[in-house]
Amino acid sequence: MRILMTPFTPPGETRDKVYRFVRRRILEELPPTVREVQEAFRFRAVQTARQHLERLVAEGRLVKAHGKSRGYRLPREPGTLFVPLLGRVQAGGLRAAIEECEGYIPVQSRGSEEVFGLRVQGESMTGAGILPGDIVVVRQQAEAASGDIVVALVGDEATIKRLRLRRSRIELHPENPAFATIVPRADECTVLGKVVEVRRYLEG
Amino acid sequence: MRILMTPFTPPGETRDKVYRFVRRRILEELPPTVREVQEAFRFRAVQTARQHLERLVAEGRLVKAHGKSRGYRLPREPGTLFVPLLGRVQAGGLRAAIEECEGYIPVQSRGSEEVFGLRVQGESMTGAGILPGDIVVVRQQAEAASGDIVVALVGDEATIKRLRLRRSRIELHPENPAFATIVPRADECTVLGKVVEVRRYLEG
DNA sequence: GCGCATACCAGACTTTTGTCTGGTATGCAA
DNA sequence: TTGCATACCAGACAAAAGTCTGGTATGCGC
Known part of the structure; x- marks a missing residue:
């Protein structure tokens, strides 16, 4: 049995941090790639970052352009x-x-x-x-x-x-x-x- | 002998348009890829778009993150x-x-x-x-x-x-x-x- | 003519990046 | 226990995107 990096993280906590990270990056004019999110949170798998991002999209907190690089954006444009x-x-x-x-x-x-x-x-x-x-x-x-x-x-x-x-x-x-x-x-x-x-x- | 798309374009004219296009896209929060610039101007070669972009960097009108997708940015970050x-x-x-x-x-x-x-x-x-x-x-x-x-x-x-x-x-x-x-x-x-x-x- | 600049094209290679399949661990509720 | 949720990992594939080598055409000054 292998030791995982995070024994247990409360539901939604990491996701919230991911959201804030992405949001900041978008407002700074360069949306992050999935792998940049991965590295920022030291996930060992790309998929972990991707999962968080996809759920944020499902929750309506982010929107994305499918298949495009750096495609995650904020929903209603802050205008x-x-x-x-x-x-x-x-x-x-x-x-x-x-x-x-x-x-x-x-x-x-x-x-x-x-x-x-x-x-x-x-x-x-x-x-x-x-x-x-x-x-x-x-x-x-x-x-x-x-x-x-x-x-x-x-x-x-x-x-x-x-x-x-x-x-x-x-x-x-x-x-x-x-x-x-x-x-x-x-x-x-x-x-x-x-x-x-x-x-x-x-x-x- | 083949007919080129543009018989002659005054020096700097297209580059200026490229600059404005890129600037607008950056301010809209999603910097364009080289190929998106290519398509926007109907260049037949990626390299044409790239050349304009690289010169804009050389002129100091843009900065870029080498090798990163959508890496072109405006010089002093508005933040x-x-x-x-x-x-x-x-x-x-x-x-x-x-x-x-x-x-x-x-x-x-x-x-x-x-x-x-x-x-x-x-x-x-x-x-x-x-x-x-x-x-x-x-x-x-x-x-x-x-x-x-x-x-x-x-x-x-x-x-x-x-x-x-x-x-x-x-x-x-x-x-x-x-x-x-x-x-x-x-x-x-x-x-x-x-x-x-x-x-x-x-x-x- | 020549050299040299700009503007542009063709096709390829390499890296980056999005996407996918399948897996483990933990907590919770039936 | 089982089932199911969340959180996370491993490794791969394919598309997107950056980069490169080598080419043509036009104008300008010598």
Whole structure:
């Protein structure tokens, strides 16, 4: 009679650890192979790792692409995607700005909307809690409702303001008494998108 | 003489498309295999895809794990993880609050630090651009530097304030003239962590 | 012309990886 | 006891995926 590595492990305990391991690896962008799971837990047989993984799939905690390498994934996509972080946007160049972006930030998003991040310059929106250096997350859309905070291209530079739709014109309101409301002509103003989130990183 | 699929392609053009394809796939959590790149671009030879990938590595636009399947990655790892979002924290119950959290939010973090999100209540930090309903991302730590914005447990409720270390005492400063500075006794105040990020979701 | 670059193709080899068949040990409940 | 669950092991096979050698076509500068 041979001595087994684990005399007894409570049901589900190892499986839970396997789940957390796989989950972490997936969120780190490289799902593990079956054998990587095996090695991480020092199983002597591939099948042991495979069994745990298959049960996690059966339980609905994971999903998998059959036969594909590193095919285990998280079920309902957490809906995270990385969007480009832009330094500034100048006339016409949203596409160009996305090409030469500073980096990527994770955002939660439903669907495959076109979203980007933009670093805030200037103090015109401090009254709305948007400070210089903050990052606004913008969903691209050409239309917006009165009262929305939008990113608009006025002249040859993008600006962040609160949109007000009047009877015959649009107004871009700052949220800082030191700045004046902008009343652009329709042909010199383009709404690039709506601000859906504001972020401030206090270190790093 | 046989007819080639592509009579001539400008240098770097296809490579750029390959880069964008790979990047998208990586951000979607499943890096492509060499053959998947081949198929996506309808190359007739695996080697063509491989050559583009290897050059992207040589250019520093990608990195790879040699010999591993789906081994191509983006250079500096973004490293995202999900942290619990807490509604409020009351005396002693950080652990308990994490158990019954409202949900999870993605944050960028280096390492496996203990991080949580906390929804802001009250207007005491509006001067620092932290408004009611905002979410602060907090890194758990018992110590903090003077000037840091911290989450502290004073009495039986957690509060967000700017920390000032004086000679003989600590002070918790609001950033709103309508609120008073708190000077707690050392034994009735615990620093739960430091605010490293502020977020505001403007819809949903 | 020549050499050299890029872009691409053909077919093969080797390693990695997913999958499978059959086995042992332990606890639990009928 | 039997049956059945879980947890784990051994060794193999086959598909997937990384790697390699050697080739053709086109453009560019000498």
